[in-house]
Amino acid sequence: MxxxxxxxxxxxxxxxxxxxxxxxxxxxxxxxxxxxxxxxxxxxxxxxxxxxxxxxxxxxxxxxxxxxxxxxxxxxxxxxxxxxxxxxxxxxxxxxxxxxxxxxxxxxxxxxxxxxxxxxxxxxxxxxxxxxxxxxxxxxxxxxxxxxxxxxxxxxxxxxxxxxxxxxxxxxxxxxxxxxxxxxxxxxxxxxxxxxxxELETSELIKYAANTFLATKITFINEVADLCEKVGANVHDVARGIGLDNRIGRKFLHAGPGYGGSCFPKDTLALVRTAQECGAPLRIVETVVDINSTRKKAMAGRVLAACGGSLEGKTVAVLGLTFKPNTDDMRDAPSLDIVPALVTAGATVQAFDPEGMAEAKPLLPEITYCEDAYGAMTGADVVVLLTEWNEFRALDLDRAKALLKAPVMVDLRNVYTPADMVAAGFTYSSIGRPAPEAPPQGDTAEAAATPSSAPA
Known part of the structure; x- marks a missing residue:
């Protein structure tokens, strides 16, 4: 054939x-x-x-x-x-x-x-x-x-x-x-x-319905993560607790900065338009689209808060630019909303992505591109983990601390464990997890511990 x-x-x-x-x-x-x-x-x-x-x-x-x-x-x-x-x-x-x-x-x-x-x-x-x-x-x-x-x-x-x-x-x-x-x-x-x-029409709708459902699942856990931060709950445990129910499932319950890529943004929007034209509006999907757009734009505020409310004259290290790891795709990546917002707030951005920098440069020409993660962190006031590439899951944190002006990390993919990061001497914030407490003074054994990666 x-x-x-x-x-x-x-x-x-x-x-x-x-x-x-x-x-x-x-x-x-x-x-x-x-x-x-x-x-x-x-x-x-x-x-x-x-x-x-x-x-x-x-x-x-x-x-x-x-x-x-x-x-x-x-x-x-x-x-x-x-x-x-x-x-x-x-x-x-x-x-x-x-x-x-x-x-x-x-x-x-x-x-x-x-x-x-x-x-x-x-x-x-x-x-x-x-x-x-x-x-x-x-x-x-x-x-x-x-x-x-x-x-x-x-x-x-x-x-x-x-x-x-x-x-x-x-x-x-x-x-x-x-x-x-x-x-x-x-x-x-x-x-x-x-x-x-x-039938032909059923097959066409299956594709849109599948992608829209997954986008809705991501948006749901992102909103739950925001609630977790308010009440002191841990979104990882919430996601596991509900995901073990076979009717719900564990996939696509990972809190983060919002969905991106070549499919979910355009497919959710296209389905919304089709439904509106047919007189059967999908109000849940309309809300998902609005929430995701707002969420990506709001992520820069987390970096601003980690830096004391001002980014003027500060340097931000951004690790990861593609919408997800193992691709060079920059289409609708959260970085396209977050990085310009950081620059507008007065920051100088130094970034590294293992595969996506050639695609990113025409889209984000105002930032500095580095040869590796440690180059991006050199002289930075804060490091933002934006895409969960495997090589970012086991950073040499002692080396990172030595390169950074201050050991501050904003982890938008929940790659690291809060307690371990604090034990390593970092001021650390993540998505939907309780703020970690500093270890007791003089507890050198725990302070020297090497942080472990949590599944993102």
Whole structure:
């Protein structure tokens, strides 16, 4: 079987590569000739653990290739996946489907024989029907079906998510299209992965409902964390206490500065707009969007408080800029709200991120970028732990204290344990946990203890 993957962004490149790992012949197509040239030269444009090796092995095996020639690729394909961007549209926040519809028109002109056209991009309900209408308008004689096959890939663990997913969702009522999709996902059938066949609209809504529910779960625990700070409770213990209930589950109950990334912000907003247009507003989701936006902007206030109410003339070390670890993705990262607020308050910001600085520099040009975490902390008045990269979980705190003007840490990911940080001599604040008490004077054994990392 041969497929075309239209778009070599995060979803298209990962999905195309993983299909080739299944033994499918895959051609990834993109209009960006420079990107295709780099891919053909072995250069991967995104950071995703394990992707470079998998691309290399499948290119060498002849199952994966890259081209700008959409027409030739589509003409030879059994299925064509649309995996182009659907960013939030300026003005109303709805998903911008212009790239999806443009791809549909080009695919229509290039198809030969029966073709399954699959929307892999995250698209609002009704998009699949519109794609079918566009193709029929362009090619009244075309023999095709449109299928919805949403992706559920987490950046940083996308290959594992594709190769061993919780489920695969396929929206189509066509037996022919179902057979093609079953063949594509045959490897997953063999390991008994749940594969759910639904109507087109149901599949499209499942993707939005899933992401919105997870965003709601994050926002819920963030608000609980704020309450914990007021009443002296510990949000880690609250999250564990409720997460052990199988009806709730432990995942996505980690308090922090708010959700970001390429999916949750735009998908929650798009679902809100769809619901409003249909006359069935999702008030819970509307509130989630508002709370998350406000929360990210408010995080700079925690740094301000840790520095005595003023950042004028002070230096802030920021560790981590990407929206999460194991990715170079800066889309809607909390740092894009927090760092400018620190600069506006008068601070000089020194930052380090293991993978995201190339992406961050055009977005945050006003700060200094350092070679490592210790370089960022040199001469700083406070260190802010903003993204929980593994290398930040076991910092040499004695070295950090020697580099900082004052041993002050604002941990927005709850990586460290409050009691251990105070024992190490730090003034420490985190999210949703009681303020630690200073150890008794003269208790040198505890004061010398090395802090341990807590799960974030």
């Amino acid at each position: 041969r497929i075309s993957m239209i778009g070599t962004g995060y979803v298209g490149l990962v999905s195309g590569t993983c299909f080739s790992e299944f033994g499918v012949d895959v051609v990834c197509v993109d209009k960006d000739a420079g990107k295709i040239e780099r891919l053909n030269g072995g250069e991967i444009p995104i950071f995703e653990p394990g992707l470079d090796a998998m691309v290399a092995s499948n290119v060498a095996g002849g199952r994966l290739s890259f081209t700008t020639d959409l027409a030739a690729s589509v003409a030879a394909s059994d299925a064509v996946f649309i995996a182009v961007g659907t960013p939030s549209r300026r003005g109303d926040g709805h998903a911008d489907l212009s790239y999806v519809y443009a791809a549909a028109r080009e695919i229509a002109r290039a198809m030969t024989g029966y073709t399954v056209v699959v929307t892999k991009s995250t698209v609002p309900v009704g998009t699949g029907r519109e794609v079918a209408r566009i193709i029929r308008e362009e090619r009244p004689d075309a023999d095709f079906d449109v299928v919805s096959n949403p992706e559920f890939l987490r950046e940083g663990s996308a290959i594992q998510d594709f190769m061993r997913p919780d489920r695969v969702v396929i929206g189509t009522s066509s037996p022919r299209a179902q057979q093609v999709m079953r063949q594509l996902y045959r490897v997953l059938y063999l390991i008994e992965t749940p594969i759910l066949f639904t």
